[in-house]
Amino acid sequence: MTTEIKIRGVKKTFAAFPALNGIDLDIAGGELIALLGPSGSGKTTLLRAIAGLETVTDGQIFFGDIDATRLTVQQRRVGFVFQHYALFKHMTVLDNIAFGLRVRTPRSDEGEIRQRVLQLLDLVQLSGLEKRFPAQLSGGQKQRVALARALAIEPRVLLLDEPFGALDARVRKDLRRWLRALHDKTGVTTVFVTHDQEEALELADRVVVMNRGRVEQAGTTDEVYEHPATPFVFDFLGDINILRGEVSGRSLRLGGTQITLETDGIRPSGPVDVYVRPHDLRLMDSGGLEARVDTVQRSGATILITARLLQGGEIVYAEVSHLHPIASKSKNGDVLHLQPARYEFFARETHEAVKTLQDVVPNAVPEHRERSR
Amino acid sequence: MSAAKDHSLLDPIQVPAEFRGGPLIRKNAAITEPAWLRALLIGGALSFLSLFLLLPLLSVFTEALRKGFGVYFSALREPDALSAIELTLTATAIAVPLNLAFGVSAAWAIAKFEFRGKQFLITLIDLPFSVSPVVSGLIYVLIFGAQGWAGPWMSEHEFKVIFAIPGIVLATIFVTFPFIARELIPLMQEQGTDDEMAALTLGASGWQTFWRVTLPNIKWGLLYGVLLCNARAMGEFGAVSVVSGHIRGHTNTLPLHIEILYNEYQFAAAFAVASILAGLALVTLGLKTFLEWRHGDELAASRRH
Numbered sequence: 001m002t003t004e005i006k007i008r009g010v011k012k013t014f015a016a017f018p019a020l021n022g023i024d025l026d027i028a029g030g031e032l033i034a035l036l037g038p039s040g041s042g043k044t045t046l047l048r049a050i051a052g053l054e055t056v057t058d059g060q061i062f063f064g065d066i067d068a069t070r071l072t073v074q075q076r077r078v079g080f081v082f083q084h085y086a087l088f089k090h091m092t093v094l095d096n097i098a099f100g101l102r103v104r105t106p107r108s109d110e111g112e113i114r115q116r117v118l119q120l121l122d123l124v125q126l127s128g129l130e131k132r133f134p135a136q137l138s139g140g141q142k143q144r145v146a147l148a149r150a151l152a153i154e155p156r157v158l159l160l161d162e163p164f165g166a167l168d169a170r171v172r173k174d175l176r177r178w179l180r181a182l183h184d185k186t187g188v189t190t191v192f193v194t195h196d197q198e199e200a201l202e203l204a205d206r207v208v209v210m211n212r213g214r215v216e217q218a219g220t221t222d223e224v225y226e227h228p229a230t231p232f233v234f235d236f237l238g239d240i241n242i243l244r245g246e247v248s249g250r251s252l253r254l255g256g257t258q259i260t261l262e263t264d265g266i267r268p269s270g271p272v273d274v275y276v277r278p279h280d281l282r283l284m285d286s287g288g289l290e291a292r293v294d295t296v297q298r299s300g301a302t303i304l305i306t307a308r309l310l311q312g313g314e315i316v317y318a319e320v321s322h323l324h325p326i327a328s329k330s331k332n333g334d335v336l337h338l339q340p341a342r343y344e345f346f347a348r349e350t351h352e353a354v355k356t357l358q359d360v361v362p363n364a365v366p367e368h369r370e371r372s373r
Numbered sequence: 374m375s376a377a378k379d380h381s382l383l384d385p386i387q388v389p390a391e392f393r394g395g396p397l398i399r400k401n402a403a404i405t406e407p408a409w410l411r412a413l414l415i416g417g418a419l420s421f422l423s424l425f426l427l428l429p430l431l432s433v434f435t436e437a438l439r440k441g442f443g444v445y446f447s448a449l450r451e452p453d454a455l456s457a458i459e460l461t462l463t464a465t466a467i468a469v470p471l472n473l474a475f476g477v478s479a480a481w482a483i484a485k486f487e488f489r490g491k492q493f494l495i496t497l498i499d500l501p502f503s504v505s506p507v508v509s510g511l512i513y514v515l516i517f518g519a520q521g522w523a524g525p526w527m528s529e530h531e532f533k534v535i536f537a538i539p540g541i542v543l544a545t546i547f548v549t550f551p552f553i554a555r556e557l558i559p560l561m562q563e564q565g566t567d568d569e570m571a572a573l574t575l576g577a578s579g580w581q582t583f584w585r586v587t588l589p590n591i592k593w594g595l596l597y598g599v600l601l602c603n604a605r606a607m608g609e610f611g612a613v614s615v616v617s618g619h620i621r622g623h624t625n626t627l628p629l630h631i632e633i634l635y636n637e638y639q640f641a642a643a644f645a646v647a648s649i650l651a652g653l654a655l656v657t658l659g660l661k662t663f664l665e666w667r668h669g670d671e672l673a674a675s676r677r678h
Contacts, residue, residue, distance in 0.1 A: 073573045084567060086570065089590065099585075104576040150574075
């Protein structure tokens with residue numbers, strides 16, 4: 001596949017706040033990419049910079065071989081879907097979708113435009129609603145009209161800002177699957193912004209995890225979930241236990257047990273933070289980490305266990321299937337044997353908690369907060 | 374996923390029949406006041422309004438017609454009265470379109486762009502509201518009067534501002550400047566810039582965006598602002614009084630003409646001319662009410678008058 005969009009060293013500074021801090025990213029033609037990150041990570045700013053709605057302070061953006069950095073919004077021909085859709089309230093659905101076609105080609109054939117709009121309405125499964133006004137549509141319908149309007153200009157790339165943010169949970173799930181199907185049908189290169197890791201992992205081909213104006217990790221959904229490159233990514237993509245460990249040579253000491261490392265590479269010795277997801281802790285008959293059960297709570301088919309390590313006293317959370325023979329019988333005070341089935345560890349100095357813009361710049365102008373959301 | 378099952382996406386929001394009649398609160402006895410208290414509050418408000426607003430308005434018309442229709446119409450047909458009507462309409466016809474252009478561009482700049490000195494511009498727009506009209510009239514006398522800064526230059530070029538129509542127009546523009554801008558700024562700020570951004574990404578030029586997206590979004594608020602501006606432009610007394618010089622048949626606007634007639638004890642004539650102004654105000658009020666009734670939702674964002 002050809003590289004559709006190349007982003008090279010892009011920086012954007014609002015007042016003194018660096019919203020984008022040197023972004024490098026390649027987006028292939030036909031890809032569906034998620035920009036994932038917390039508030040203030042710069043994901044929306046990056047999306048707007050690609051669209052040309054925001055100028056960049058430094059760096060370049062290429063569309064194919066064309067340097068698009070200095071092109072205007074109109075010249076870039078991108079389809080942008082806003083979080084709150086930004087449908088033109090005084091126009092019917094038909095006029096909304098036809099807007100881009102009409103302003104781009106003056107004196108164009110109205111019959112042709114109408115036909116194209118009806119095709120697009122069919123594509124987004126809203127046939128028959130062309131005479132409605134936006135106020136007469138539900139949230140999900142508005143979202144799809146906004147999509148059809150953006151697709152009408154046959155954009156190089158489709159950019160979606162928090163596409164499901166304003167919808168309720170059930171509609172969001174349906175629309176997510178529907179959008180994936182639509183993308184597979186049209187094949188338009190698509191970039192969407194989200195702060196919801198579940199949404200990113202379920203919908204995208206590749207996920208770009210952003211934090212503090214930088215790309216923490218860009219990779220397929222499997223890569224970022226199974227092999228998080230940084231503590232931040234590990235933390236942001238799901239629940240975690242952070243355990244104190246010690247690496248010396250090829251072994252990792254963790255809560256009184258020794259684990260032999262499988263890696264061939266030489267890891268520097270020293271104190272580490274070991275990251276384990278609650279559902280990657282396996283309940284064993286013996287061995288592993290010994291922990292005393294604090295609480296046992298059932299949530300559907302999962303049993304959530306809170307326990308305290310006998311050595312070190314750290315609190316760990318484990319999620320186990322309700323069918324597990326030990327878990328189903330566990331009660332407070334029992335001693336369990338927990339084996340980390342999958343984990344990552346990071347030298348303790350580099351550890352970095354999830355931070356929002358408010359933590360980084362307490363006095364940031366509200367507008368910038370809004371924009372970088 | 375099949376489209377047929379997808380009800381959540383296709384159906385519009387359904388409002389239960391019992392809530393369609395109006396606000397819920399009206400039907401909920403638990404959270405409304407007792408009947409006697411409602412009667413007291415409504416009665417108090419109504420009697421206060423009739424005493425201080427309706428009664429004076431009625432007295433204008435009764436006083437105007439006290440000496441019969443003959444006196445009433447002859448007072449209006451008098452050349453000085455006709456010239457006052459003409460001058461008022463001329464000043465309004467110049468001031469309102471200019472303020473329309475100024476107001477829209479100022480509101481556009483403030484609501485849609487970030488720039489240095491924005492707060493200063495907002496304060497400046499409010500200035501005519503906070504300064505006494507008489508003072509604003511005096512400012513023009515100080516600038517353009519015979520003893521003013523630009524006075525000697527103006528008399529050299531035989532161009533009169535003070536005691537002439539240009540002064541009256543300038544004073545009217547100054548006093549009515551905030552009406553349209555103040556009406557539009559909150560409305561446009563609430564609407565944000567997403568619609569404009571969307572139009573730009575779809576390929577519209579700045580001009581197309583303004584005409585096809587921004588203007589339709591603000592049209593009712595704009596019309597409302599124009600009405601208010603118009604009412605004030607016709608009724609303005611203080612600032613115009615200072616710059617006009619009260620030359621009968623030349624620089625007298627309707628409000629000034631009324632004052633002169635009243636000072637000369639021609640009460641019937643004064644009230645007859647006043648009834649014209651009151652009539653114009655009633656027409657404005659009627660239009661305003663009609664707008665609110667037709668487009669209440671769109672105006673709600675900016676309604677503070």
